Amino acid sequence: MKFRSPSDQPIHVALTTGHTASIPPEGVELAPMFHKEASARGAVLFDDSGASAITPEARKAAISAAITGMLDGKAEDDFTAEGKPNLTRLKARLGFTVSREEADAVFTELTAKV
Incomplete structure (x- = not known):
């Protein structure tokens, strides 16, 4: 890839x-x-045309990796007052936009494992 x-x-x-x-x-x-x-x-x-070529599986893996990095980094600005991932900071890590629902679903899945 x-x-x-x-x-x-x-x-x-x-x-x-x-x-x-x-x-x-x-x-x-x-x-x-x-x-x-x-x-x-x-x-x-x-892809070779320069367009983003991210599959749903790769997208979820990228979001999961970025949120894991945010959890490991322990920077206060990485999370909102409610304890959810800061979408602006998450977008900066990923390079693409993530909806609140999408971020929350991955975040819930990650924190449920702990």
């Missing part, structure tokens, strides 16, 4: 295995081992 940085700055991904990747704004093909971390860091899936 191809990923690109949503800004003009590349995204650097490093895994605990020691593998690293750089995701430029023009995009790059990534090995599957980088997909989850690339999505969590805000990289956007795209």
Whole structure:
């Protein structure tokens, strides 16, 4: 799958295995081992035409990874006063818009496991 940085700055991904990747704004093909971390860091899936090419499964996985990163980061601004994910912060991490219902469904699923 191809990923690109949503800004003009590349995204650097490093895994605990020691593998690293750089995701430029023009995009790059990534090995599957980088997909989850690339999505969590805000990289956007795209096809050769430059259009976003995210499947529902990949979208849910990206939202899940981003919310997990927000939970692990413990930044107060990442969540609303009600304890729900801040959609503005979530969108910035993902590079695409997420509805409140979609974010809440993934958040509920993640927190129910804990």
